[in-house]
Amino acid sequence: MLDPRLLRAFTAIVDAGSFTLAAERLHMTQSTISQQLARLEGAVGTELIERAARPVEPTAAGERLLGYARRLLALQQEAQAAVGEPAGTAAIRIGVPEDIVDAAMARTFSSFARRHREIRLDVTTGLSRDLTRRYRSGEFDIVIVKESEPGPDCRVAFAEPIAWFESIDTPPDIHTLGTHADPVPLVAFPPGGLYREAMFERIEREDRRWYVAFAASSLHNVLVAVEAGLGLSLLPVRAAQDYRVRPYAPFDMETAMAVSLYSWESTGAVSELVDSMQSVLAARATPFRPRTDTAGELR
Structure with missing residues (x-):
């Protein structure tokens, strides 16, 4: 693994075109930056800087490494910023x-x-x-x-008002014809749901036979099923406002x-x-x- 400190020294020398200027920019001595470049060259096994050139410039191998060095240093900065950022911690x-x-x-x-x-x-x-x-x-x-x-x-x-709902497309005379009378199809939440239990208690008090025609854990799915005419359901009044459903006339409002x-x-x-x-x-x-x-x- 290439040491980021050595990569930083290498890119500084290339950018400055001088060991002296690069050392000043990194706040170190010229001998230190020369040693860091030498260590990097030892790690990659080839010379990276043409020292005789004025200004100094990268060798062919140095040019190939330069882009990778810049990306590695940028990623290191991003990683440090991400770790130090308190957002969402x-x-x-x-x-x-x-x-x-x-x-x-x-x-x-x-x-x-x-x-x-x-x-x-x-x-x-x-x-x-x-x-x-x-x-x-x-x-x-x-x-x-x-x-x-x-x-x-x-x-x-x-308090949350709740009521029985049916599809708005239910024919107006359906209650007199008895379509919902025997047995009544219900759209329910899974076992353990408060609405489900309250629904069963009410319909049994009304002495009506019933069966679960559709069950879903999502309120949206329950409302869509009622909207489609799959059966009746006991639901929050506010939640039903945006669906094609209406209160089921034979039953009064339930206790909130x-x-x-x-x-x-x-x-x-x-x-x-x-x-x-x-x-x-x-x-x-x-x-x-x-x-x-x-x-x-x-x-």
Whole structure:
């Protein structure tokens, strides 16, 4: 491997056309730069500089080496700069449901990243129960989850309206004809999803027979399946706005879910990001209120 210090001495001599000038530019003595050139020539096994020429110039072998020497030195500078650059060297790990990362949340992440170049945002999307489990095990610094009731340690919680949806292309008389009546086709999330369980509970309370016609882990895929007429689904009202779906008339609105934000830290950059994320959630929802049963008592 060629020593970068020797390559630097060689290129300096060629650029300056003089051992004396090259030594001055590198802040060393003429004898030192001569010794470094001699060591490089010994390493490659041939002379690299025509010493008798005025100004001095590279030999044929020196000309061939010169381009490689410049590239090697440039790569060394790039490597040193990359190692010394703090950008992205620290990470904040965030878990969120898929539909939470909308344009407003993405702008919040972008604004934070511009202010904190040293921090890398590692964002993972998934089902709320899995995100909660991973947060509790320490895999995330910040997590936003959907749940029936917020936990006591949540930073803030907002209400998310949910409703049943069907394809907008469903014929208007389909309910009287009973197409969805026996059994009802459902579009669902995988087992363990909150919407899936709430959907099953409601439809069984209605004493309706049902079956899962389509299942997907992506909210987009679930909405596309409903849009295509594969079945009914229980979904966030906000997420359904951009799809060709409409509320399923026979069922009323469901009780809102809580969109809860949790964070292990309450100071520093993490807390700053949490505050910004909280503002985005506040702009799209109302604060979550504790639910009451028919007797007016807190659940």
